[in-house]
Amino acid sequence: MATVEYLRTDPDLPPVGVVDRSPMTPAKKGIFAAIAGLGAVAWAVLAIARGENVNAVWIVVAAVCTYITAYRFYARYIEWKITKPRDDLATPAEILENGKDFMPMDRRVLYGHHFAAIAGAGPLVGPVLAAQMGYLPGTIWIVVGVCLAGAVQDYLVLWASTKRRGRSLGQMARDELGVVGGIAAIVAILVIMMILLAVLALVVVNALGESPWGVFSIAMTIPIALFMGVYLRFLRPGRVGEVSAIGIVLLLLAIVGGGWVSETEWGADWFTLSRTTIAWALIGYGFLASVLPVWLLLAPRDYLSTFMKIGTIGLLAIGILVTMPVLTAPAISEFAGTGAGPSFAGSLFPFLFITIACGALSGFHALISSGTTPKLLEKESHAKMIGYGGMLMESFVAVMAIITACIIDQHLYFGMNAPLSLTGGTPEQAAEYTNSLGLAGAPATAETFSQAAEDVGENTIISRTGGAPTLAVGISEVFHQFLGGESMKSFWYHFAIMFEALFILTTIDAGTRVARFMVSDALGNFGGPLARLKDPSWRVGAWVCSLVVVAAWGSILLMGVTDPLGGINALYPLFGIANQLLAAVALTVVVVILVKKGLTRYAWIPGIPLVWDLVVTMTASWQKIFSADPKLGYWKQHSLCRQAQEAGSLCLSAKTPQEVDVVVRNTFIQGTLSILFAALVLVVAAVAVLVCVRAVRSGETSTSETPEEPSKIFAPSGFVATKAEREVQRQWDELIASGAVRAPGAAHAVEVEAK
Amino acid sequence: MRTGTNRLVAAARATLWWLDSVVGGQDYQRYVAHLRRRHPDRPVPTEREYWRERHAHAESNPGGRCC
Numbered sequence: 001m002a003t004v005e006y007l008r009t010d011p012d013l014p015p016v017g018v019v020d021r022s023p024m025t026p027a028k029k030g031i032f033a034a035i036a037g038l039g040a041v042a043w044a045v046l047a048i049a050r051g052e053n054v055n056a057v058w059i060v061v062a063a064v065c066t067y068i069t070a071y072r073f074y075a076r077y078i079e080w081k082i083t084k085p086r087d088d089l090a091t092p093a094e095i096l097e098n099g100k101d102f103m104p105m106d107r108r109v110l111y112g113h114h115f116a117a118i119a120g121a122g123p124l125v126g127p128v129l130a131a132q133m134g135y136l137p138g139t140i141w142i143v144v145g146v147c148l149a150g151a152v153q154d155y156l157v158l159w160a161s162t163k164r165r166g167r168s169l170g171q172m173a174r175d176e177l178g179v180v181g182g183i184a185a186i187v188a189i190l191v192i193m194m195i196l197l198a199v200l201a202l203v204v205v206n207a208l209g210e211s212p213w214g215v216f217s218i219a220m221t222i223p224i225a226l227f228m229g230v231y232l233r234f235l236r237p238g239r240v241g242e243v244s245a246i247g248i249v250l251l252l253l254a255i256v257g258g259g260w261v262s263e264t265e266w267g268a269d270w271f272t273l274s275r276t277t278i279a280w281a282l283i284g285y286g287f288l289a290s291v292l293p294v295w296l297l298l299a300p301r302d303y304l305s306t307f308m309k310i311g312t313i314g315l316l317a318i319g320i321l322v323t324m325p326v327l328t329a330p331a332i333s334e335f336a337g338t339g340a341g342p343s344f345a346g347s348l349f350p351f352l353f354i355t356i357a358c359g360a361l362s363g364f365h366a367l368i369s370s371g372t373t374p375k376l377l378e379k380e381s382h383a384k385m386i387g388y389g390g391m392l393m394e395s396f397v398a399v400m401a402i403i404t405a406c407i408i409d410q411h412l413y414f415g416m417n418a419p420l421s422l423t424g425g426t427p428e429q430a431a432e433y434t435n436s437l438g439l440a441g442a443p444a445t446a447e448t449f450s451q452a453a454e455d456v457g458e459n460t461i462i463s464r465t466g467g468a469p470t471l472a473v474g475i476s477e478v479f480h481q482f483l484g485g486e487s488m489k490s491f492w493y494h495f496a497i498m499f500e501a502l503f504i505l506t507t508i509d510a511g512t513r514v515a516r517f518m519v520s521d522a523l524g525n526f527g528g529p530l531a532r533l534k535d536p537s538w539r540v541g542a543w544v545c546s547l548v549v550v551a552a553w554g555s556i557l558l559m560g561v562t563d564p565l566g567g568i569n570a571l572y573p574l575f576g577i578a579n580q581l582l583a584a585v586a587l588t589v590v591v592v593i594l595v596k597k598g599l600t601r602y603a604w605i606p607g608i609p610l611v612w613d614l615v616v617t618m619t620a621s622w623q624k625i626f627s628a629d630p631k632l633g634y635w636k637q638h639s640l641c642r643q644a645q646e647a648g649s650l651c652l653s654a655k656t657p658q659e660v661d662v663v664v665r666n667t668f669i670q671g672t673l674s675i676l677f678a679a680l681v682l683v684v685a686a687v688a689v690l691v692c693v694r695a696v697r698s699g700e701t702s703t704s705e706t707p708e709e710p711s712k713i714f715a716p717s718g719f720v721a722t723k724a725e726r727e728v729q730r731q732w733d734e735l736i737a738s739g740a741v742r743a744p745g746a747a748h749a750v751e752v753e754a755k
Numbered sequence: 756m757r758t759g760t761n762r763l764v765a766a767a768r769a770t771l772w773w774l775d776s777v778v779g780g781q782d783y784q785r786y787v788a789h790l791r792r793r794h795p796d797r798p799v800p801t802e803r804e805y806w807r808e809r810h811a812h813a814e815s816n817p818g819g820r821c822c
Contacts, residue, residue, distance in 0.1 A: 097793070099786030099805065100812045105776075112777040122822035196822055238783050238802040241775030294817075295810040302820070303778045310777070364821045372818050503820075510820035517817060536815035579822070 004724045007088040009710035014731035016711045017087025017379065018724045032072060039065025046136060046331070054327045056320060056403045059135070063143050063399045067392045070147035075155065075388040081602045082594065083159045085380035090711040092165045093376050102166070104378035107385060107715060113376065114390045116306040117368045118154070119313075121200055121504045122358030122579070123394050125467035127402035128474075129343045129572065130355045132417065133336035135329050135406040137352055139399065145353075145360025146395035149609030153361060153583055154369045155387035156590045156606055161370035162383060163705040168371035169586055173684070175704045176592045181687030185585050188680040189367070190518050192578040194549075195673070196364065197286070197511045198556035199575035200504045202567055205278045205557070206466035207497050212271035213262035213457055215278070217494060218501045219271075220254035221304065222285075228300035244303040248311075251304060255494050259457060279561045282508065283554040289509030290516050290546040291539075298509055305503040312475075312499045316400050319478040329406035329413070330440060342418035343465065344569050345631040350620040354576035359398020361609065363582025365391065381717035389719075404474030405467075411435075411444035412452055412461070416470050419566025420463040421653035430462045457490030465568040472496035512549050520545040559666050564659040565637070565652060570666065573624060574673055580617045581681045584610060588688045595692045598701035614685065621678040625671060634671035638664060782809075 007017035024032075042062035046054065079085065096102040105113065130138040161167055167175070170189055174182030208214045227250075228243045236242065261267035273281070289297050335341030336348045344355050358364070369387055377383060405413065411434040415423055423430040427446035435443045453461045456476060461469060476492035484491070520541060524534035533541045560567030587610035594603045627633030630640055630652060637652060641663040644651035654660045695702070714732050716725035775781065783802050790799055800808065 097789050099782065099789065100809050101816060101818075103782065103785060103789070109773060109776040109781075112773065116777065117819070118821045120820065120822040200822060232806070237806045238780070240778045240780040241771065242780075244774075244778060293810070294813045295806075299810065299813070306778055307774070310774075358822055362822070367819050368821055507820045507822055510817060513817040514819050517815070 006728070009088050010712065013712065014714065014735065015728050016714050017381070017717070018722070018728055019087070020722055020724060032069070035065050036069050039069060046139070050331060054331070056325045056327055056407060059139055059399060059403055060320060063139070063396060066143050066147065067396070070151070071389060071392060074147060075151070075384050078152065078155065078388075078605055079384050082156070082599060082605060083380075083383060085383065087379045087381050087717060088711055089380060090709045091162055091377045091380060092374060093378060094711060094713055095709055096165070096375070102375045104713060105376040107378060107382045108719065110373070110376050110378070110382070110386055111390060112310065114368065114373045114386050115393050116309055117372060118362070118365045118390060119309060119394050119397055120358075120507050121203055121468070121500050122362060122364070123398040124401045124471055124500060125203055126356045126576070127359055127398045128405040128467035128470050129417065130352055131329055131402055131405035131413065132333065132341040132343045133348060133352055134332040135327055135402060136331040137336055137348055138356060138402045141353060141356055142359045142395055142398045142402065145356070146391055149583075149612065150361040150365070150395065151388040151391035152606060152609055153586055153590070154365050154391040155384060157366045157586050158369040158374060158377075158383045158387035160590060160593050162374040162377055162380065165706050166371060166374040169366045169589065172370060172593075173585065173589050176589055176596070177684065177687050177691060181684050181691070184680050184683040184687070185589075186518075186522070188585060188677070188684065189582065190515065190522070191673070191676065191680070192363070192582050193511060193515050194552045194556065195575055195578045197508055197515075197553040198560065199571050200507055201279070201282050201553065201557045202560040202571060203466040203468050204282065204501050204504050205275050205561055206464060206568065207468040207472070207501060208273070208278050209275035210272060210460070211458055212268045213258040213494055214497050214501070215271040215273055216261045216267065217254045217258035217498050218505075220257070221251065221301065221502060221505070222297070224250045224254065225297055225300040225304065228303070229296040232300065233295050240303060243300070244307050247300065247304050248307055251308070251498065255491065255498055258494060259490065262457065275561050276558070279554075279557050283550055283557065285505070286508050286512040286554070287546050287550045290512040290549070291542055298513070301502075301506055301509065305506040308499050308502050312496070313397055313400070316404070316475060316478065317396075319482060320400060320403060323478055323481045325403070325407040325478060327403075327406045328408065328410055328441065334438070340631070342414060342422055342569075344572060346573070346620070346623065350616040350623075351573065353616045354573055354580060354620045356398065357576045357579045359395050359401070361580065361583050361613065362394075363579050363584070363586055366582065366586035378713070378715045379711075379717060382715070385719060401471060404471055404478065408470070408474050408477055409448070410439040410441060411448055412473065413470060414439065415444070415449055415462050416464050416473070417467075418463060419465060419569060419653075421564075421566065423463045425460070425462055427462065455489045456493035458493075465566060468497065468500045471500065512546065512553075515549040516542065516545045519548055556669075559669065562662060563666055564654045564663055565666075570670060573620065574670060577617055577620050577624070577674065578677055580613055581677050584613050584617060584681050585684050587613065588684055592688050592691050596695045596702050600696060617681070618678065621674055624674045625678075634667045634674060638667035638671060641667065
């Protein structure tokens with residue numbers, strides 16, 4: 001028996017929404033039971049099988065079946081109990097449509113748009129580093145974590161912001177938590193963004209250092225973007241798809257050209273840059289991108305990176321299914337227990353969760369799910385598909401990243417991800433080091449490392465930390481098997497490096513700009529002569545604030561580049577902790593909103609990930625601050641090197657007195673940042689507890705949601721339109737064709753055509 | 756055979772439309788339709804003007820990009 005309800009807001013118009021309450025058909029029940037069963041089998045295979053013959057496809061099957069089940073049942077439960085979408089109400093996009101930031105976007109287009117905005121290097125790099133503990137712990141957290149934590153956060157933040165005209169996380173924090181909690185949240189967001197930009201820049205620097213091929217092709221993206229910008233501004237405005245296609249072709253030529261250039265003497269001469277030089281170049285780039293017009297550099301780069309992201313990730317998924325690679329990593333490596341792994345220090349709990357970060361739960365997504373995406377949401381019911389569904393896709397990217405890291409030769413993996421102080425930098429020493437780790441498979445020789453470097457067109461691949469080069473090796477391993485053969489290995493390696501560097505640079509230029517406005521806003525609040533900073537067209541103010549922002553992340557970047565202890569393993573935990581703490585802020589705001597709204601009964605839904613996240617981040621912060629293990633504790637490293645400094649001796653892996661000084665300074669900064677992050681989040685959490693207790697005691701409900709307005713547009717609510725929805729769509733199409741009303745977006749043009 | 760080809764063409768066209776829309780290739784048409792529907796009294800900008808205004812607005816309202 002079908003129970004379909006049609007929502008109408010205007011008697012002269014067709015329905016604006018369709019609510020289908022018919023129960024699941026037996027056939028559908030059978031399909032979901034089969035999916036759940038298949039997922040259970042795949043998990044069982046992963047859990048029981050040991051040795052070297054586990055196929056990576058089992059991971060894909062386990063992940064996808066779990067996602068489908070969680071989306072169909074848990075996301076639906078959240079929708080039923082908390083978000084209760086009403087498609088007869090207009091979303092901010094419909095009410096405030098201005099053709100700029102507010103516009104109702106076709107749900108499938110918005111899915112791509114939102115995914116391109118949240119996905120980046122994070123879900124790729126974290127799982128690669130986490131692979132040092134084996135494939136199983138990382139995979140479990142990526143899949144389980146996203147269903148119970150990451151997707152829940154993204155969905156509920158998107159819902160809360162949509163109900164508040166697309167207010168940002170910082171603004172919602174101030175509304176819900178008051179002045180102290182709000183300021184702590186905003187300062188936390190700003191400081192955390194600086195770490196994010198610095199660490200991502202460090203990943204690029206490590207991927208491009210001493211690599212003329214990589215430097216040339218990445219450098220070429222700037223003239224390509226400038227060309228695209230000019231083309232769109234003066235030649236053919238609005239032809240975004242067309243210019244992006246041209247841009248992608250030029251990009252591929254730049255990768256091929258990089259191979260030629262790196263083989264010439266002058267090319268190798270010009271483009272072999274030290275890591276410090278590249279770091280300065282990135283800092284300069286970030287500043288320029290922040291002060292140059294958006295249309296010239298920022299917007300066209302964004303188009304390029306969006307296409308590269310969607311294209312490469314799609315290709316990688318196909319590649320894994322076609323080539324069906326076998327996992328070479330163990331299910332659980334000995335580093336999971338000892339915590340002495342080279343790519344990041346610390347035991348499985350809490351550092352695996354800190355390291356994986358974005359693929360399972362990412363606080364930074366809250367900045368997109370509030371402020372950006374809610375202004376584009378066509379219908380309230382789309383929030384589940386965009387928020388929860390979008391994050392499932394990001395998690396899938398993380399799953400593919402951990403697979404690519406686990407199918408490459410294990411000696412290669414550890415040779416690439418251990419810091420220089422362990423591998424020594426030459427193929428002979430690196431082989432000696434990886435053979436001492438007791439890895440499975442044939443022992444490595446110097447040949448292993450020199451051959452692998454030659455295969456991908458690099459001088460060396462030893463200690464190329466940061467995750468990006470490892471991922472690129474894995475991607476070239478998968479791609480060359482079904483696209484182009486052995487000779488294409490080096491092309492695919494540099495294609496993958498380009499893919500990562502491109503969107504890290506997009507994050508850097510957009511992030512610097514966003515932070516610049518946050519700084520000028522914050523400083524402008526002090527009033528007096530500073531009030532002028534609030535005027536965005538004041539160029540001097542723009543330059544000064546950009547300089548402040550660039551100096552903040554640039555100094556952390558330079559610190560990482562020159563760190564004698566290995567920049568990535570010193571800074572990456574800070575990035576992970578920062579990201580997870582931001583998630584704690586976002587989940588806290590959501591819990592407070594639920595309690596105030598009178599939904600305390602269901603506060604456990606964001607409450608479980610919040611408590612887990614606080615336990616993980618506070619344990620990790622505690623260990624980073626107080627641990628007496630010099631591999632782990634920033635202050636332990638600091639005091640050891642300080643003693644060495646006074647005694648005139650050396651410490652840890654510092655090889656000269658100058659390096660000792662550097663370690664003393666770096667560990668002081670890292671330790672201070674750890675304390676600052678943890679303190680800010682504890683302030684936010686404490687304020688939240690007070691606010692919740694007050695709300696529950698008063699027994700009254702309150703809400704900061706904006707008043708409701710009826711909707712006048714229609715859109716199906718799921719990915720695929722139901723029969724009833726197609727019928728309503730037909731009524732609207734007829735009405736639009738008759739000229740009585742206009743289509744809400746150009747979105748329906750193709751649907752009409754396709755029929 | 757023919758319907759198979761037609762379906763393939765339709766699928767290819769839908770994919771291109773989707774890719775173009777994700778980066779905003781259809782936004783101008785959408786905005787014009789919106790203006791005609793809701794604000795028939797306002798002048799309709801040309802595509803060039805629309806993108807200039809939109810970029811001028813983005814200049815001071817940057818959109819975030821995540822990690």
